[in-house]
Amino acid sequence: MYTEQTERQLLAALRSGRWAVSGAYTGTPSYEQAFADAFAAFTGTAHAVPTCNGSAALTVTLEALGVGAGDEVLVPGLTWVACASSVLRVGAVPVLVDVEPDTLCMSLAAAEAAITERTRAVMVVHLFGSAVDLDGFTELCRRRGVALLEDCSHVHGATWRGRRLGAFGDAAAFSLQQTKLLTSGEGGVAVTSDPEIHGRLYRKRVDGRGRREGTPPGELELEELPGVQGYNYCMSEFNAAVALDGLGRLDAENARRRVAMRRLDELLAGVEGVAPPARPAALTEDAAYQYCIRLDPEVFGPGAKHAVSAVMTQHLGVHVEPIDSALSDNVLYQPLASGWFRPDLDPRHARELDPSRFSLPVAEAAGESAVVLPHRLFLAPPERMELIAAAVEKARAQLSRT
Numbered sequence: 001m002y003t004e005q006t007e008r009q010l011l012a013a014l015r016s017g018r019w020a021v022s023g024a025y026t027g028t029p030s031y032e033q034a035f036a037d038a039f040a041a042f043t044g045t046a047h048a049v050p051t052c053n054g055s056a057a058l059t060v061t062l063e064a065l066g067v068g069a070g071d072e073v074l075v076p077g078l079t080w081v082a083c084a085s086s087v088l089r090v091g092a093v094p095v096l097v098d099v100e101p102d103t104l105c106m107s108l109a110a111a112e113a114a115i116t117e118r119t120r121a122v123m124v125v126h127l128f129g130s131a132v133d134l135d136g137f138t139e140l141c142r143r144r145g146v147a148l149l150e151d152c153s154h155v156h157g158a159t160w161r162g163r164r165l166g167a168f169g170d171a172a173a174f175s176l177q178q179t180k181l182l183t184s185g186e187g188g189v190a191v192t193s194d195p196e197i198h199g200r201l202y203r204k205r206v207d208g209r210g211r212r213e214g215t216p217p218g219e220l221e222l223e224e225l226p227g228v229q230g231y232n233y234c235m236s237e238f239n240a241a242v243a244l245d246g247l248g249r250l251d252a253e254n255a256r257r258r259v260a261m262r263r264l265d266e267l268l269a270g271v272e273g274v275a276p277p278a279r280p281a282a283l284t285e286d287a288a289y290q291y292c293i294r295l296d297p298e299v300f301g302p303g304a305k306h307a308v309s310a311v312m313t314q315h316l317g318v319h320v321e322p323i324d325s326a327l328s329d330n331v332l333y334q335p336l337a338s339g340w341f342r343p344d345l346d347p348r349h350a351r352e353l354d355p356s357r358f359s360l361p362v363a364e365a366a367g368e369s370a371v372v373l374p375h376r377l378f379l380a381p382p383e384r385m386e387l388i389a390a391a392v393e394k395a396r397a398q399l400s401r402t
Helices: 004-015 031-043 054-064 081-089 108-114 134-144 195-204 237-268 305-316 347-353 361-366 375-379 382-401
Strands: 047-051 072-076 093-097 119-125 147-151 171-175 188-192 290-295 370-374
Touching: 004 237, 031 047, 031 188, 031 237, 047 054, 047 195, 047 237, 054 081, 054 119, 054 147, 054 171, 054 188, 054 195, 072 081, 081 093, 081 119, 093 108, 093 347, 108 134, 119 134, 134 147, 188 195, 237 290, 237 375, 237 382, 290 375, 305 370, 305 382, 370 375
Parallel strands: 072 093, 072 119, 119 147, 147 171
Antiparallel strands: 047 188, 171 188, 290 370
16 A cells, blocks of 8 residues: 555655665765654664665575574574565575474474584564564574574564564564565665664664764765675665655555454354464464464365465466465475575585475475465455455365265
């Protein structure tokens, strides 16, 4: 969604004379810094660092946490490919961990079993409006001496025991890509309350430079400093202006969506063989970038996601997506075909990176038996949810005859 205020923000950025954080200081704070300050306040963290996309946010966060070559990072077996790819990008090994059958988020027991002396971080992903057991993962990471990284790209604005998701780990990353609850078209943001991690985050995404205090207008606000090898992963002023405007509407839009989602919960409770992921009681306010409908293979047949997606899409006139396959089966996750892998240098590395070595029975089953709905549908009045329930019923009826 956008409003007249969004257009005014974009025009102001266009006319400001500064289109990037690497542009000359104009005498007023950049939109990028304004968004960083507002997002940190929104999440209840001390610091936020905007990036050009969510993958970049994950990459700089991993490096800011000290993850590098030879390390292992636990990654849920059911998530978007960028979570594992960002681990590869920093030279570490993604260790795929199975998920809970009710929430579809990383299993605490499976994570503890997967930790080794090489584990440097646990990347938990709050998936489809649900959340991992943050109480359990916080205690586990503290006890085992590893960093906790939250990926909150599905849950902007959600709260655990009244505190925003993203504020529990050592750091957290959010995507602001077009389909997300808070979007700037493309963008990302990392948050932390640790000043040392923040210092590394800031410099990692701006080629190792730091922010210069007291910059005179017309000069660069970034200064060259030694000690950090970084990337150019900055968010543009246009993207920051859009994100800043959307942030002001996010809580109200999430509240509106929750009403419609709860109505769909009620309607689907009467449909055989379907259910959304469970929401832990500690998830005091949920926020879902996609509404997931799990399909019972006993009712719909095994691997029914494509057939159900096609029927619902035709019935609703809106694209209903099949859920992403588990990373062990996902065509987009090809670590052995990536430029980060050199089998001639270390043949053992091939065995470590091969996704087929991981046992992910729950993730693999779930990754073939669910469909997801875009969050924009839930800005509609709650009575319109009957159309979605009817589409599910139609899919069930058709598939039960085949």
